[in-house]
Amino acid sequence: IVLLFSRVSNVFSPSPEGGCLARVVTVSPGPLVRVEGQPVSIRCDVSDYSGPREQDFEWMVSRSANGGRMKIISTFDAGYSHQSLSKRVASGDIDVARIQDDEVELKIAELKALDAGFYWCQTPSTDSVSSGNYEARVQLVVIPNTLRVSPLTPPSEVPEGSDLTLSCNVTRELTHPTYLSVTWSVKRGATSEDILIFGPQGDVVTGAKYARRYADGGVRLVPGRNGLFELVISKVTTSDDGIYECNGTEWTHENGGKWIKIVESKKEMGTVAVTPTEPSFTVTLEAALNPQGTAEPTELACHVTNITHLPPGGRLGVSWEHTTLPGTFEIDMGQYVCSVSSWSVNGQGDMVNTAVHQSSPLAVRWDAKLPTLNVVAKRVREASVGGATFEMSCTVATGNLGEAGYSVLVQSQDSLEGAVRTILTLSPDNVLQHGGATDPNRRDSLVLTKSGPAEFRFRLAGVQLADRGFYWCDITAWTKQQAGQAWTRATSAESNKVKIDFQENGPSFAVDLLSDTSIVYPWETAKMDCSLSVSGSSPKTHDLAYEVRWFFTRLRGGLTTTQVASVDRFGVVRKDTRNSSSDVSVERKDTHTYVLNIHGTQDSDSGEYHCEATPWYLSASTGVWTQAGELTSSRVFLTVRFAVWESLKLPLLYGVAASIGVGLFSLVLGLVCAHCCCRNTIHTPRSRNKLMELEMD
Numbered sequence: 001i002v003l004l005f006s007r008v009s010n011v012f013s014p015s016p017e018g019g020c021l022a023r024v025v026t027v028s029p030g031p032l033v034r035v036e037g038q039p040v041s042i043r044c045d046v047s048d049y050s051g052p053r054e055q056d057f058e059w060m061v062s063r064s065a066n067g068g069r070m071k072i073i074s075t076f077d078a079g080y081s082h083q084s085l086s087k088r089v090a091s092g093d094i095d096v097a098r099i100q101d102d103e104v105e106l107k108i109a110e111l112k113a114l115d116a117g118f119y120w121c122q123t124p125s126t127d128s129v130s131s132g133n134y135e136a137r138v139q140l141v142v143i144p145n146t147l148r149v150s151p152l153t154p155p156s157e158v159p160e161g162s163d164l165t166l167s168c169n170v171t172r173e174l175t176h177p178t179y180l181s182v183t184w185s186v187k188r189g190a191t192s193e194d195i196l197i198f199g200p201q202g203d204v205v206t207g208a209k210y211a212r213r214y215a216d217g218g219v220r221l222v223p224g225r226n227g228l229f230e231l232v233i234s235k236v237t238t239s240d241d242g243i244y245e246c247n248g249t250e251w252t253h254e255n256g257g258k259w260i261k262i263v264e265s266k267k268e269m270g271t272v273a274v275t276p277t278e279p280s281f282t283v284t285l286e287a288a289l290n291p292q293g294t295a296e297p298t299e300l301a302c303h304v305t306n307i308t309h310l311p312p313g314g315r316l317g318v319s320w321e322h323t324t325l326p327g328t329f330e331i332d333m334g335q336y337v338c339s340v341s342s343w344s345v346n347g348q349g350d351m352v353n354t355a356v357h358q359s360s361p362l363a364v365r366w367d368a369k370l371p372t373l374n375v376v377a378k379r380v381r382e383a384s385v386g387g388a389t390f391e392m393s394c395t396v397a398t399g400n401l402g403e404a405g406y407s408v409l410v411q412s413q414d415s416l417e418g419a420v421r422t423i424l425t426l427s428p429d430n431v432l433q434h435g436g437a438t439d440p441n442r443r444d445s446l447v448l449t450k451s452g453p454a455e456f457r458f459r460l461a462g463v464q465l466a467d468r469g470f471y472w473c474d475i476t477a478w479t480k481q482q483a484g485q486a487w488t489r490a491t492s493a494e495s496n497k498v499k500i501d502f503q504e505n506g507p508s509f510a511v512d513l514l515s516d517t518s519i520v521y522p523w524e525t526a527k528m529d530c531s532l533s534v535s536g537s538s539p540k541t542h543d544l545a546y547e548v549r550w551f552f553t554r555l556r557g558g559l560t561t562t563q564v565a566s567v568d569r570f571g572v573v574r575k576d577t578r579n580s581s582s583d584v585s586v587e588r589k590d591t592h593t594y595v596l597n598i599h600g601t602q603d604s605d606s607g608e609y610h611c612e613a614t615p616w617y618l619s620a621s622t623g624v625w626t627q628a629g630e631l632t633s634s635r636v637f638l639t640v641r642f643a644v645w646e647s648l649k650l651p652l653l654y655g656v657a658a659s660i661g662v663g664l665f666s667l668v669l670g671l672v673c674a675h676c677c678c679r680n681t682i683h684t685p686r687s688r689n690k691l692m693e694l695e696m697d
Contacts, residue, residue: 046102571588
């Protein structure tokens, strides 16, 4: 049984759960002011109820506050509507939409004047105890549509840089307190964007692309009288082309503090095309400073005159073009042209190129006298013996060059066909650097200095046999157009070559690799002696040292070798990484003999070995350590053989001995068992016959 209460009850009863529930039905705050012919929606919700989660709703209307009610629509009864409204409900003009279980929305697609009145929303009770209110009402005011939008047609063509005024008249008959707003927009293709919105509270909102122009005064609003509104766009550009529209909107301000749009009308004002006005100016190019020769400066002046139609805020830009003259070696000679472009600010605040003018070509050339550079090297100090000091000077002579700086490369080669090595470099700013061919241990012996305005000296102290060869200077001349600028290369040249060639009457050395055996078995130790001998003017023992290195290859006579170990002349031993589980060690047997030990040899140690040695001796003539030529020994092939008999001999011997022992033990055990088990233990008494006597006899 469902009890329907048509009156509001303010009595609150305890709920079955021990709390207090009072059903509350609420509708949109009113009064609702809407325009005839426009849609309207009225929301209704219920709270603090018991029973099913989904609630039903019924809508009724009365023409006056105390007038009789007429049923409109129900969420559960299809035949609920009054006969006068049933056709509108059936056509969908009046509809109820469920938003949530406890909320619905009454919709009227097209309001009529007779729809004005008081609308009631009520909910049938599903509560065990009736309390609270089961219905609520809101007033709907329907006013006639009196909104009128009358735009003035703008000019179809506007010169670029001028102002565009968009006039729009928006009015309505004030039968109820409502408010107006006007919106200007522009359509380009299928896209429409707002320029400016004015109202309904008198506030101004600009479109995203017009905010900067509005802030700069490029877009401004001019309110008029009797509903006339004007929008002025200053300094139009070609980006302002488009179809302009005016949109008038009527608003109401409801009790909830919300602005509600009740009717709007959009009208096209017309198509506006902005006629571009290209800036005009004259561009001339002249040489303010002509060069008379190579490396001299030149100045070109690009003049812009007779500037017209450059819009306010416009800018000029310049670019230079150069074409090299055919048949000339000077890359700066040729035809020069300057191009001047005009730029203006578009409607979005971006700089756009509007015009480009070029000057006439200007030829720049001079009497090309190429700079010349000549470098002469001469020996200052001769290195006649090892350990002596070699010194060489390089003198520079120039022509058609003027003031210049120089960079110097000291280079050498063992022979005229040998590879070129860079020893030292000196920059035009006198920064000294060592080349890649410089031994880091001998850098203190190398000196390169600027000894005069155009002279450089190279000194090498403590020459060695490895220093013999040819030495020269490679010099480049550099110039600067102005102080503080970067160096510019002018020309370069190489000097003649100076030779270091001396014969060191020192001792002679020989090396050989000896091994006590060429065949070893796994896990044995192989020994190889790198034996050196010295003849001639043999130095004292403490004036002699060696650098020794051992090498290995898997193939007999193989060209690719791997270093196994080394010992330098100071006695420091280094072992290289090897693909074997064996280990190596190096020992010095005596002054001239170094031994390589391979401990725990494996099959991977089989291969060809040789040693290389570099003798060092203290020169008696100079008192400095001198490096002799590198020596390479003969090769020894080491074979690691797997000993089959040796590996099986001992197990076989143990097996034979064990077999003989087990056999003898089995034989003895058999005899003992036979003797013990087969013996007759029953005593046989002697016969009393005459045989006794015979037996005794």
